[in-house]
Amino acid sequence: MSGSLHTSSSVGIEGKEAAPAKQHCEHQAECLKKIQAILDGGASEEEKAHFLQNINVCMPCIEMYALEKCIKEALQGKVEKKCCPEKVAAAIRAQIAS
Numbered sequence: 842m843s844g845s846l847h848t849s850s851s852v853g854i855e856g857k858e859a860a861p862a863k864q865h866c867e868h869q870a871e872c873l874k875k876i877q878a879i880l881d882g883g884a885s886e887e888e889k890a891h892f893l894q895n896i897n898v899c900m901p902c903i904e905m906y907a908l909e910k911c912i913k914e915a916l917q918g919k920v921e922k923k924c925c926p927e928k929v930a931a932a933i934r935a936q937i938a939s
């Protein structure tokens with residue numbers, strides 16, 4: 842009974858586990874361009890995969906990606922009721938108006 846209280850103080854570099862994603866993006870314009878390139882099919886599989894990994898830590902871009910995707914699908918006429926229609930409708934109106 843050699844009281845080895847081995848408290849593994851594994852305080853790594855990532856001390857904050859309650860912050861999985863950033864709440865705002867400092868590269869939002871860049872991200873939007875990439876999102877549109879991906880949705881337009883102008884991005885390679887590699888770029889796509891890399892980007893999708895990156896937006897996983899970027900809340901606004903996850904939402905923006907989902908929204909852009911819905912808008913594109915809605916504009917193409919294949920609307921599925923899986924995404925918030927009001928939000929998408931508003932975004933479509935905004936895009937058409939601009």
Ligand SMILES: [Zn+2]
Pocket residue numbers: 866867868869872896899901902
């Ligand atoms: Zn971003």
